[in-house]
Amino acid sequence: MQLVAMIFFISSAAVCIGLSGIEFGSVYFLCILFILSCLLIFITKKSTTIQLLPQRNSPPSTPWSRKKKVKFLYYTLALFFLCGLCGVVLTMTLARLLIDSLSTQLAFSALAFPVFWALASVWLSCTDKLLRTSIMMTFSCALMFGGIFIL
């Protein structure tokens, strides 16, 4: 069954690309995939009468402590400045290592940096040791920034 699905998946991508070219075809394929899967989901949906979900009964919110406010402010700033810098510098270092042409390096960096920025922010938002992670990020940023000039 999985093999049939895989064959169907690949052949429909091939048809789309064959008919509309690699650029339009791949976008069309992904759009069609979304539409078809949504249709399938709606066709196979299970109707139920009442669905009561467990609730947390969390206590009413209290004013934030000073420590929490500082942490929130630091986290917001780090998410923008530190993760941003980290993402951009990491992308450029990778581009310098992997690609020859300077203009292609820059184009790759321009399109890939949001992903690395987001990855850095995921890391920062998951860690328990916010300060240690930030110091590591800063240190690696400085290292990679030097690397960009040396490479």
Added chain:
Amino acid sequence: MIIMNKINLKKTIVKKMFDAHSSVGLAVGAIMYLICLTGSLAVFYPEFERWEQPNVAEYNEFSSSSVSQAYQEYLSKVEVPEKSVYVVLPTAEVPRAHLSDGEQEWWLNQDGTLGESIRKPWTEMLQELHVQLHLPKTLGLVIVSFFGIMLTHLVISGVLTHSRIFKDAFTLNWGGTGQKQQIDLHNRLSVWGLPFHAMIAITGAFFGLVSILVIIAASAFYDNDREALIADIYGEEPIITNAPALNVERSFANMAIADKQATPIYIVVQNIGSEKQFIEIAATLPQRLIYSEIYQFHADGEYIGQQGMANGPIGRQAVYSVYRLHFGHFGNVAVKLVYLVLGLALTYISVSGINIWLNKRGRVDNVNYLWCGFVYGTPLALSASLMASIYLSISAYWSFWLTLIFCLVIARTVKNLSKIRTTLLMTTAATLLTTIIGYTLIYGKLVLIPAITTINLCILFYVIVMVLHSRQLRRRDKIMAS
């Protein structure tokens, strides 16, 4: 023992990812909803522009002599011309030409004479809300692009949170109180729309935040010369001295010889009226996502060459493909419709994410009322600003924000979720219905133009959806009460 440790580690990672996903989602959810909703509608901005000014001459052919006439009219009209003057040619989606110098814009008659000034207050408001949240341009653009990064964060953390991504790929529990339905829809739409959402997030982040990269790269490789860097990526402009007189017709004739497959979309005269003037014609190429190839000509129409958007370095082609990919302006109208559906799916995901969190809290307070007022008030604010810009010529910006604030105040005062939803939904429906009736009375026979009729029918369809949704919500509330 090792297996147990692995399971625990996996659980810990999923838990942390879930916390990161919910905290970032809660922080950005409201603005994300605004950006996604306006972005979905903005896919159709050319159609809305037509709708706002239906009394402009429409045609599919616009000769090169008409373009020439338009430039002559422009030069005689303004005292000091701007640096770049564009004539945007008619297309299938907007069968009317216009001239723009960046400061002023006019529709053009088929003979090239200047027509009415372009007036599209609501479309402009919608686009600026999506692009810059009505903030000062650079600040707004950077903030909206940062939301692109946060969307990428949510996509990544969302996937890592979802431990049953394949098992539940087609599961949807429907009906009842709608709580389980909401969770399932949130997950299913997120997973299947993932490539689109990631693409929209990355390209959206690119528009405003690429400047950070430009600053670093310019200092590293171009002696802080940012223009040199941009020229290296996008291609250089020719350096012209002692430019001859303008001959647009010849440039179009030479363009047809240079590339037979290209379809011109606009022409721009750079440094118009000076000794450095030259012509650029932008044209789309079949089956290519690049915004356009740019063909350069001397002012007298002699062909210089192309900028290499279609056949230059691969990086240049990739960067120049970002625009159409983000806007959904390629292929035909079906692509736009799919973009609308996918955009609305992302809008739903933004709203349902916060709804899920609110439902789990186990209490109803001001946060619930304000959120409900915001979600149902935004479409009402958009409708009210549309009505205000048509009937009363009131600023679309003010009418939008005032209506939204009014909705929040109402929500805070009424303190009944069911009432807030029904009232706002029915008011939106009534506002749109009134707008359509008023529009028909103002423009008379012009509403019979197929494109205008289609938009009006779509608005009517939306009104019906609003009414049906309101009934569905009432039914759900009854189940909840029982």
